[in-house]
Amino acid sequence: MALALVSIRFLVSDHLAKKFYKLFATADLAMIIVIVGGWFVRGLVPDVFISVFGNLATIFLMSQLICGLLVICAVVVRFFYRKFHKPQPFDPARRRALVHGMIYPLASLAISLYGNRIEKNSDVQNFYDVPVKNLPPELENFTIAQISDIHLGAYYSLERLEALLQRVADSKPDLLAITGDIFDDAEMNPAAIKLVDSFTDKFKFGIYYIHGNHEHFRGIYEIEQMIRQTKINMLVNRSKNVTSKLYIHGVDYPSRAPITSSNDKDVENRFREARRSYVAGTMADVPDDAVKILLAHHPEFIDDGAERNFVLTLTGHTHGSQFGIFGVPLFPVFKYTRGLVKIGDSIGYVHSGNGSWFPFRIGCPPEIAYFTLKAK
Numbered sequence: 198m199a200l201a202l203v204s205i206r207f208l209v210s211d212h213l214a215k216k217f218y219k220l221f222a223t224a225d226l227a228m229i230i231v232i233v234g235g236w237f238v239r240g241l242v243p244d245v246f247i248s249v250f251g252n253l254a255t256i257f258l259m260s261q262l263i264c265g266l267l268v269i270c271a272v273v274v275r276f277f278y279r280k281f282h283k284p285q286p287f288d289p290a291r292r293r294a295l296v297h298g299m300i301y302p303l304a305s306l307a308i309s310l311y312g313n314r315i316e317k318n319s320d321v322q323n324f325y326d327v328p329v330k331n332l333p334p335e336l337e338n339f340t341i342a343q344i345s346d347i348h349l350g351a352y353y354s355l356e357r358l359e360a361l362l363q364r365v366a367d368s369k370p371d372l373l374a375i376t377g378d379i380f381d382d383a384e385m386n387p388a389a390i391k392l393v394d395s396f397t398d399k400f401k402f403g404i405y406y407i408h409g410n411h412e413h414f415r416g417i418y419e420i421e422q423m424i425r426q427t428k429i430n431m432l433v434n435r436s437k438n439v440t441s442k443l444y445i446h447g448v449d450y451p452s453r454a455p456i457t458s459s460n461d462k463d464v465e466n467r468f469r470e471a472r473r474s475y476v477a478g479t480m481a482d483v484p485d486d487a488v489k490i491l492l493a494h495h496p497e498f499i500d501d502g503a504e505r506n507f508v509l510t511l512t513g514h515t516h517g518s519q520f521g522i523f524g525v526p527l528f529p530v531f532k533y534t535r536g537l538v539k540i541g542d543s544i545g546y547v548h549s550g551n552g553s554w555f556p557f558r559i560g561c562p563p564e565i566a567y568f569t570l571k572a573k
Contacts (some may be wrong), residue, residue, distance in 0.1 A: 344373070
């Protein structure tokens with residue numbers, strides 16, 4: 198907000214700038230109060246209101262932020278351009294205002310609309326080969342699809358979930374892995390679980406699901422009770438033999454897990470011990486020469502997967518930061534934030550998510566990831 202207010206003085210006259218300061222400051226403060234207040238009374242506010250207001254507020258606030266960034270870049274470029282060119286007579290008005298000032302707010306609005314209305318709703322498909330030593334011939338080209346962090350609710354409807362599941366099913370992977378934070382709305386969860394269950398037969402080896410942290414916020418006991426009545430393979434610190442020597446392992450989200458990476462050694466030590474304990478709980482009766490794949494919500498389980506010689510560890514949680522440039526996350530506040538992580542012969546993956554913390558993505562579209570096992 199402060200960045201946007203500062204940028205106004207480079208776009209309009211001093212007289213108009215003062216009016217805009219008051220207008221935008223008041224509007225931003227009101228929106229922030231409503232957004233924060235709405236989060237605490239989420240269950241009492243209709244989803245349609247949250248959706249409409251949240252999308253409009255996001256477009257408005259992000260337009261200001263993007264405009265501020267564009268203006269700062271333009272001012273810096275102008276400063277260096279003038280520094281290395283023939284000096285011009287001093288003119289305060291000329292020094293302040295940017296040429297074609299209206300371009301900046303219009304471009305910012307266009308980018309904000311794209312991030313809110315287009316990119317966040319446009320799932321891309323990413324395909325990866327996973328080389329495996331001593332891969333049994335019958336597992337050659339075995340393909341796993343992954344979706345994650347759907348966050349059902351005001352910004353992700355059951356209709357959109359159904360379309361996503363159908364798109365994945367149409368690609369004919371052998372198995373679908375869902376790595377948490379899907380059942381995030383107490384009222385929608387029963388219908389969502391039935392919907393996911395209706396797709397289990399469309400995948401040759403079914404659907405495998407693990408909890409994320411948000412399932413623990415939305416009635417974990419009720420969620421587990423409903424899933425146990427379906428054909429969905431729910432893995433809570435256990436493994437299941439899929440076919441031949443292929444085992445899928447799944448871990449719960451540790452209550453001691455920091456939301457992002459932590460610099461507190463005690464927190465990290467407790468989290469590390471919880472991870473090791475959870476993964477160890479999945480190893481009973483699993484042959485040493487099994488092809489093991491780990492499903493975990495928090496990306497730091499990638500380290501545990503590599504330590505235990507899992508060929509592949511699939512995670513989520515980070516949403517890829519929702520902001521990126523050339524595939525690189527702009528806010529890498531996690532140890533692993535987005536994409537492939539290679540540790541020895543083990544591969545880890547941090548899914549960019551299909552839903553959103555808030556309804557906006559730039560340079561980090563939602564995704565469907567596919568992993569095909571290949572003999573190494």
